[in-house]
Amino acid sequence: MDRVAESHQRPLTPVANPAPARAALVRVENVSKEYRLGDQPLVALRGINLNIDAGVFLAIAGPSGSGKSTLLNLIGCIDTPTTGRIYIGGQDVSSQSPDALALLRARSIGFIFQTFNLLPVLSAEENVEYPLLQIQELSVTERRRRVELLLEVVGLREFARHRPNQLSGGQRQRVAIARALAVNPKIILADEPTANLDHKTGGQILRLMRRINRQSGATFVFSTHDQRVIDMADRRVDLEDGEVVRLGIRSGKDWIYANERTDRSSDEEDNDAQG
Numbered sequence: 178m179d180r181v182a183e184s185h186q187r188p189l190t191p192v193a194n195p196a197p198a199r200a201a202l203v204r205v206e207n208v209s210k211e212y213r214l215g216d217q218p219l220v221a222l223r224g225i226n227l228n229i230d231a232g233v234f235l236a237i238a239g240p241s242g243s244g245k246s247t248l249l250n251l252i253g254c255i256d257t258p259t260t261g262r263i264y265i266g267g268q269d270v271s272s273q274s275p276d277a278l279a280l281l282r283a284r285s286i287g288f289i290f291q292t293f294n295l296l297p298v299l300s301a302e303e304n305v306e307y308p309l310l311q312i313q314e315l316s317v318t319e320r321r322r323r324v325e326l327l328l329e330v331v332g333l334r335e336f337a338r339h340r341p342n343q344l345s346g347g348q349r350q351r352v353a354i355a356r357a358l359a360v361n362p363k364i365i366l367a368d369e370p371t372a373n374l375d376h377k378t379g380g381q382i383l384r385l386m387r388r389i390n391r392q393s394g395a396t397f398v399f400s401t402h403d404q405r406v407i408d409m410a411d412r413r414v415d416l417e418d419g420e421v422v423r424l425g426i427r428s429g430k431d432w433i434y435a436n437e438r439t440d441r442s443s444d445e446e447d448n449d450a451q452g
């Protein structure tokens with residue numbers, strides 16, 4: 178695992194505009210998102226303000242339809258906000274072209290999905306390798322080394338040659354975690370990563386993500402409506418009807434809530450998550 182920590186501290190690509198050391202990794206400022214259903218506007222998010230510090234293990238909690246996936250998609254540059262701004266590493270991503278966003282996504286963001294979304298014709302190791310093929314400056318040797326290390330981290334070394342349909346749900350999600358980590362992303366986003374897994378397997382997957390978060394300092398943001406999953410986070414953002422209703426910081430077994438809806442900084446508490 179030390180090697181993972183090491184490789185996370187050495188980003189593959191230099192950041193063009195590095196953020197000041199104490200700035201939030203992600204800033205969401207007055208963001209709203211409106212979908213159009215026929216001629217009916219549907220407001221999925223309104224007035225969202227949120228700072229996400231580097232190294233956190235953050236749960237976006239809320240019932241179905243509250244806007245969790247919409248928020249993750251905006252942070253993940255899959256979609257753009259209707260109003261407001263989103264900054265990742267100090268860079269405004271809310272007004273960029275689709276091409277620029279695709280590039281940013283490929284290098285800065287790892288995704289983990291409820292339904293795993295592995296490529297069925299590729300083996301586990303090929304699925305993990307796939308995002309690395311876009312990074313031309315990476316040598317073949319370095320690429321293979323990284324794939325091998327990541328499969329080891331998620332406990333699937335012996336399953337490297339297996340295709341997704343030869344793996345259990347939990348194993349598939351482990352492949353997806355390794356794939357999400359492959360490019361050393363700034364942030365890993367997981368949309369209900371345990372929703373298609375039984376309770377025990379879901380718990381193992383969450384603990385694996387948590388271990389990687391602790392050991393490598395990788396930032397995880399995941400959505401869930403499962404209280405047991407929320408309780409494994411160290412930060413929580415509660416959504417209801419497209420609004421942030423509560424922000425929480427873990428203190429031992431309890432949550433300390435801030436009911437303010439806007440920017441808050443918690444850099445101090447996060448420093449221990451970096452190492």
Ligand code: ADP
Nearest residue numbers: 212213219221240241242243244245246247248
């Ligand atoms: P959650 O992930 O918390 O279940 P979503 O972000 O998926 O919530 O959805 C929030 C609201 O936006 C819901 O009312 C949903 O029906 C609506 N919505 C989500 N995606 C779309 C879309 N592409 N087009 C129209 N409405 C959408």
Ligand code: MG
Nearest residue numbers: 245246247368
């Ligand atoms: Mg959702």
